[in-house]
């Protein structure tokens with residue numbers, strides 16, 4: 001691999017990143033203050049538009065139009081309406097014809113719900129710094145990564161440089177439930193030569209080598225209401241739903257059998273997870289519950305597909321209907337949310353090798369491989385666009401949990417890595433004033 005950057009430019013870029021530490025922490029804090037859960041991403045998207053403007057780029061909105069995406073194999077059935085939640089992108093164009101290779105820097109602004117807010121040491125949407133880490137929902141997953149992409153781009157400019165090829169900045173919605181934001185942006189923009197997605201590592205800096213697929217399913221059980229004094233006359237929907245939930249846990253056990261596990265996940269404890277994520281139902285403590293709905297997330301190992309797991313789910317629910325405790329119940333099944341295939345990333349790709357080398361150079365360490373038991377938007381580029389993906393990011397702890405946090409030193413290291421990787425991949429030229 002050739003080193004395209006001269007030592008002076010390299011030094012100037014790294015110095016510029018260092019001068020942006022406070023700026024980065026402020027921007028990250030601003031983003032954490034935006035409670036960008038599903039359907040409430042507006043303030044975070046607005047911030048990203050401002051941030052891209054601050055980089056000297058012109059932000060542009062990319063809507064998610066389900067009808068336009070529905071035939072795509074990567075599309076997932078939506079959960080909520082897309083009005084007012086357009087993704088934000090911004091494109092950097094080099095002066096004259098591109099001399100280097102184009103790059104997309106992609107990240108998601110949506111976060112998962114904060115859970116029991118009273119269990120957080122400090123409130124989930126009030127960023128707090130303790131022991132060199134910043135706490136807050138989304139701090140790690142993945143607002144730190146998004147800020148790193150912006151700081152990296154800004155650092156080149158501060159060094160008097162800019163990428164000598166097109167750079168796409170993409171801030172998308174719904175990475176946590178469908179991926180439709182990423183799909184819409186990928187299809188709306190030219191195919192880049194490579195993508196960097198700074199998703200967080202599991203308690204250490206890491207590079208994603210593979211990720212499972214996921215299907216979301218919703219099972220609704222309608223029982224037969226009765227007063228509890230006639231309990232036998234009724235059919236309790238909550239108890240019936242528990243029987244169905246147990247059938248899914250049996251399926252989970254089967255799917256984690258060693259013979260089914262892809263080599264990329266060797267040594268990973270329990271890679272295929274079935275999560276009973278939500279349950280709602282019942283009306284009154286002294287009434288036999290009429291209706292209960294459970295929301296499931298079913299993981300998929302490579303070698304298997306979302307389509308096949310979907311039919312497994314249909315089969316499990318059909319079989320459960322035959323259970324004696326469900327006799328007379330009405331059971332319906334919906335698929336809304338993830339219908340996502342698993343994906344192995346090409347870690348031999350040049351963008352990955354270059355990122356690893358940049359990381360080693362700026363941190364003195366090496367990026368650890370991470371076969372992920374959750375998913376990222378990386379699959380769209382890898383599976384449907386044949387674009388190499390380097391998905392790597394900072395040390396984050398308790399993402400999706402209580403007291404989510406990310407290491408600031410780690411985040412700055414990722415920023416330096418992205419800045420150097422971008423400069424080498426795209427090449428650099430003098431910044432346009």
Ligand SMILES: [Zn+2]
Pocket residue numbers: 108141142175199200
């Ligand atoms: Zn994420």
